[in-house]
Amino acid sequence: xxxxxxxxxxxxxxxxxxxxxxxxxAVGCEMTKKMATxxxxxxxxxxxxxxxxxxxxxxxxxxxxxxxxDVVQLNKNDGxxxxxxxxxxxxLDSTTGTRVIDQAVTRIHGFVKNPPVPGYNDDGSPYTxxxxxxxxxxxxxxxxxxxxxxxxxxxxxxxxxxxxxITVSL
Numbered sequence: 001x002x003x004x005x006x007x008x009x010x011x012x013x014x015x016x017x018x019x020x021x022x023x024x025x026a027v028g029c030e031m032t033k034k035m036a037t038x039x040x041x042x043x044x045x046x047x048x049x050x051x052x053x054x055x056x057x058x059x060x061x062x063x064x065x066x067x068x069x070d071v072v073q074l075n076k077n078d079g080x081x082x083x084x085x086x087x088x089x090x091x092l093d094s095t096t097g098t099r100v101i102d103q104a105v106t107r108i109h110g111f112v113k114n115p116p117v118p119g120y121n122d123d124g125s126p127y128t129x130x131x132x133x134x135x136x137x138x139x140x141x142x143x144x145x146x147x148x149x150x151x152x153x154x155x156x157x158x159x160x161x162x163x164x165x166i167t168v169s170l
Contacts, residue, residue: 007098008087015061015073016082022064027085029059029108029136031148052159054148057133059083059108065124066116074129079112081131089140102140109135 013024032055039046061083063070074081089102110131119125137147147156 005092006101007090007092008104009090009098011085011087013061014084014086017084018073023070024061025064026062027059027083027106027108028062029057029106029133031055031057031133031136050159054150057136057148057150058113059110059131059133059136061129061131063116063127063129066118066127068118070127071116071118074112075115079115081110081112083108083131105139107135107137107139108133 013020013027015024034051034053034055035048036051037046038049083106085104085106085108087104088100089104090098091101093099108131110133113130113132116127116129119127134151135147135149138145144156147154149155
């Protein structure tokens with residue numbers, strides 16, 4: 001089976017269940033696994049291997065402009081926000097152009113690190129919120145495909161090796 005190009009269509013962003021139409025330009029989050037360096041005598045070099053934990057993660061929400069309502073939304077409850085991003089996943093199709101193959105949903109909960117302050121100029125007030133991630137979950141139409149709950153120490157998939165296997169001794 002081949003993995004083909006996909007296009008994310010009709011993206012939407014909700015902050016605390018308020019739909020931000022045309023105001024949010026982009027949402028991003030890059031996670032990094034904690035790694036331990038393993039190596040020593042008799043080896044040919046060192047290698048970094050995952051420890052099963054993640055580094056502190058920051059998500060970004062890029063606003064085209066900020067308004068007073070955003071100041072309230074991003075500062076209430078000590079800056080704790082719930083983000084939900086959705087999109088339609090389409091695949092290139094030589095017969096129809098593109099066809100829908102899935103839905104994508106990402107949920108991020110966390111604390112705003114840099115509270116917004118509106119700027120005053122003729123071009124609006126762009127702002128990028130930095131959110132300290134407490135919870136992230138990625139879903140598709142089949143269900144959960146990835147989740148890290150930093151507060152409760154829960155991950156999906158849990159990272160444990162498969163339960164089957166064989167051992168060969170010589």
